[in-house]
Amino acid sequence: MRNRMLGIFMASVCFLAVAGSLAAHHGAAGYDMDKQLVMKATVTDWLWANPHCFLTYNATDDKGKVVSWAAEVSNPVDMTKRGWTKHSLNVGDQVTVTVRPAKNGAPVGQLLKVVLPDGQTLIGWNPAVR
């Protein structure tokens, strides 16, 4: 039990240690910092690139329409430190994503979290950092 708690604590420490570098030079003014959306998604692409990696996916909205989304995280260097790789997500993967959406209603966002088909969770943008 003690080891488990320590493990959870260490994971939190690692999370905090790598969070916060994600604004880069583009700023985050376009995102709604007070809103998060959780969606069932089908991955259409995972781009491992500078200046920021981003995920594209399809999700069905509340009217039954399939919408194509794009959601960004940080650059490959930062994401590697967080345990992500170029192969973390693959076309066709069924995942659950949490995003901070755009203020203007466009289907783009900051990717906060992805839950993979096997239940593994990947932390993207740190919601505690603005």
Add this chain to the structure above:
Amino acid sequence: MHKRGAILIVELIAVLALSPALHAQATPPQQSDVAKTHRAAVAPRRDLSGIWDVEDRMAGISPTGVKSHAPFTTEGANIANNVYKPGDGPRRVPIGLVNDPLDGCDPAGFPRNLLFELRPFQIVQTPNQLLLLYQYQKVWRVIWRDGRELPKDPDPQWYGYSVGKWVDDYTFVAETVGTDERTWLDNAGDPHSSEMRVEERYHRVDRDTMELTVKIDDPKIYTEPWLARDKLRLKLLPPGTSTMEMICAPSEAEQYKKMMANPLSK
């Protein structure tokens, strides 16, 4: 049970104290608790070689620009307020209006590469040069230390012209002129002119620690010289440290703009 709880608390406190990254996030960049309890190894004389990284990672990246700067001249204020449109800092604009040259993969240039995204870099000393190899944008600089003088009327270069010398056994000072005024100083869109002089001061505190101070002297843009970095602490990384490349490729930047920035701007 109380005893087990107490042991757990002690362990957690120990983990906190031993985590350099978390320590750097939570406190100003100072000597770590671990270092305070051990005698620091003495630095080699007149030697900066090694792979260095900023102790406080976020201070190195500086996403919102320099902490403060000297007041702008009239010309400096005009450029800052009317020409440059940064994505961060006090004058930030919506992403669609940002005109940061980095967005199109222009070079960060000097000294922006010390004031934004300062990540691991290697210093190589040759008999007459200091070579600085940076992870960010995978660029390198030469600081000549063969006694030559700075050029009198240099053509601008993205990373300028640099000469330097040891002022004591543990402090190396470099001067740079001839920078390209298309580059910004930082992420907040603070400008500079091609008449700027930059002084870098590398002070080796001990074997594992160095301090970087950067002074900007640009009377065309700022009313007085000012410190853009003030004893920023750098730590020596293990010699076998391998760093990933971090390159802005125009095709990737265009893809990002199309998929992310443009929809955000509508």
